Amino acid sequence: xxxxxxxxxxLLRDGDENAFHILYNKYAKQLFYFINRxxxxxxxxxxxxxxxxxxxxxxxxxxxxxxxxxxxxxTIAKNMICNYYKKKIVVQxxxxxxxxxxxxxxxxxxxxxxxxxxxxxxxxxxNKLPKKRRQIFIMSxxxxxxxxxxxxxxxISENTVDTQIxxxxxxxxxxxEEF
Numbered sequence: 001x002x003x004x005x006x007x008x009x010x011l012l013r014d015g016d017e018n019a020f021h022i023l024y025n026k027y028a029k030q031l032f033y034f035i036n037r038x039x040x041x042x043x044x045x046x047x048x049x050x051x052x053x054x055x056x057x058x059x060x061x062x063x064x065x066x067x068x069x070x071x072x073x074x075t076i077a078k079n080m081i082c083n084y085y086k087k088k089i090v091v092q093x094x095x096x097x098x099x100x101x102x103x104x105x106x107x108x109x110x111x112x113x114x115x116x117x118x119x120x121x122x123x124x125x126x127n128k129l130p131k132k133r134r135q136i137f138i139m140s141x142x143x144x145x146x147x148x149x150x151x152x153x154x155x156i157s158e159n160t161v162d163t164q165i166x167x168x169x170x171x172x173x174x175x176x177e178e179f
Contacts, residue, residue: 009065062148137168
């Protein structure tokens with residue numbers, strides 16, 4: 001990492017908008033191409049690009065000027081791409097369900113019941129996680145905290161956060177078959 005980038009990241013962490021704009025101009029084009037290779041729709045790619053930089057601005061106080069900023073940037077982009085596709089799948093499933101032969105009233109009552117039952121099952125399984133793993137999982141998935149934010153708040157390493165999230169997700173995936 002260059003001395004210039006270290007200084008920019010330090011300024012960004014302290015809320016300097018000019019440093020943010022310089023970093024945006026430095027990384028936006030290549031990050032757009034990265035996102036667009038996965039998403040393939042330029043409007044959505046632009047939206048995701050903007051969302052990545054909004055997240056950078058919102059979490060600027062957690063940025064480590066000595067760490068890999070590009071790695072941090074691409075990790076956020078990957079997560080947003082995954083969330084983009086998850087949302088698309090849910091929307092498609094909902095549209096398929098709604099266009100089925102049910103009335104609107106049947107759909108809303110049925111959806112409500114299915115959602116409630118599924119939520120209860122998921123929450124029950126989350127409550128079975130070990131205490132620390134459950135806390136980390138909830139901070140990540142429900143409070144939308146980054147791994148770095150969780151690590152700082154709980155005074156643990158980001159690798160520990162990553163490991164605990166992976167274990168929690170594997171546990172829930174294994175339980176998914178029971179749903």
